[in-house]
Amino acid sequence: MKKLIFVVLVGMAFYCLGTTGDLSEGAPEGKVYSYKKQGGVAHEIEIHFPKDHDRSKPVPGIIMFHGGGWSKGDRISFRYLCHYFASRGLVAATANYRLGKGKRLCITDAKSAIRWYKQNAAKLGVDSKRIIAGGGSAGGHIALLATTNPGLNDPNDSKEYDTSVVAYLLFNPALKPKKDMEVTFENHIKAAMPPMIAFWGTKDKWLTGWKSACEKMQSLENESIEWWTAQGQSHGFFKRRPWKDLTIIAADKFLKKYGLIEGEVTLPAPENGLKLIKTL
Numbered sequence: 001m002k003k004l005i006f007v008v009l010v011g012m013a014f015y016c017l018g019t020t021g022d023l024s025e026g027a028p029e030g031k032v033y034s035y036k037k038q039g040g041v042a043h044e045i046e047i048h049f050p051k052d053h054d055r056s057k058p059v060p061g062i063i064m065f066h067g068g069g070w071s072k073g074d075r076i077s078f079r080y081l082c083h084y085f086a087s088r089g090l091v092a093a094t095a096n097y098r099l100g101k102g103k104r105l106c107i108t109d110a111k112s113a114i115r116w117y118k119q120n121a122a123k124l125g126v127d128s129k130r131i132i133a134g135g136g137s138a139g140g141h142i143a144l145l146a147t148t149n150p151g152l153n154d155p156n157d158s159k160e161y162d163t164s165v166v167a168y169l170l171f172n173p174a175l176k177p178k179k180d181m182e183v184t185f186e187n188h189i190k191a192a193m194p195p196m197i198a199f200w201g202t203k204d205k206w207l208t209g210w211k212s213a214c215e216k217m218q219s220l221e222n223e224s225i226e227w228w229t230a231q232g233q234s235h236g237f238f239k240r241r242p243w244k245d246l247t248i249i250a251a252d253k254f255l256k257k258y259g260l261i262e263g264e265v266t267l268p269a270p271e272n273g274l275k276l277i278k279t280l
Helices: 002-017 075-087 103-119 138-148 207-219 243-257
Strands: 031-038 041-048 059-065 091-095 126-136 167-171 196-201 225-230
Touching: 031 103, 041 075, 041 103, 059 075, 059 103, 059 138, 075 091, 075 126, 075 243, 091 103, 103 126, 103 138, 126 138, 138 167, 167 243, 196 207, 196 243, 207 225, 225 243
Parallel strands: 059 091, 059 126, 126 167, 167 196, 196 225
Antiparallel strands: 031 041, 041 091
């Protein structure tokens, strides 16, 4: 009975946190670390831990990258998601990166953040072999390139740790076929990609790039792709209720499907009847 009451209270808390249209609204700040310094500026990663986390018993770790057109935004965007998944037993991080200086540096910083996460896994109680990466819009692009492009490394990073991950959580990743192949995801798609879940609004102008990438992944027999759609919604829809809760609920079920989370979803389903539609 006590466990049931706790689950209900957690669900109600997250329902209340999500009333203002911002994924981070009301969620407490996690513990902030510096994953590297560049030009005297510390690049930060905010980490949320499960309650009474026993770091001698490592759990899967999530690392998220915010959107903002590669020129703005902040790690706070995924604070709500990270806080939720910490309540579900995972260690969850949201990281900043250099802005307005080109996509290459964004990717380089994301690779540094992932390497730092793995390098410090034992201290954090994270299983370095079960890291999940993701992001929204530009952050989704960055997460994909940081984990598939073998280049764009920071020479100061330890190469003892790679940037591979076991799954992706993607919120309308900003993908578009371009001449600059180094920062184009399609150029780095290969067979046996990790499982991924992606969320899109049907009116999102970036859908064309995702469809093209999805077709290439499927042509290489990548079958572990989930694609969920919000009817009539545009770019960034996942930041607003009820979609932010619906996408997190779907992401929770996706992670459970691949053995990366245990137990049941604790966020209550919205009562207005809106639903995500499974496209793939």
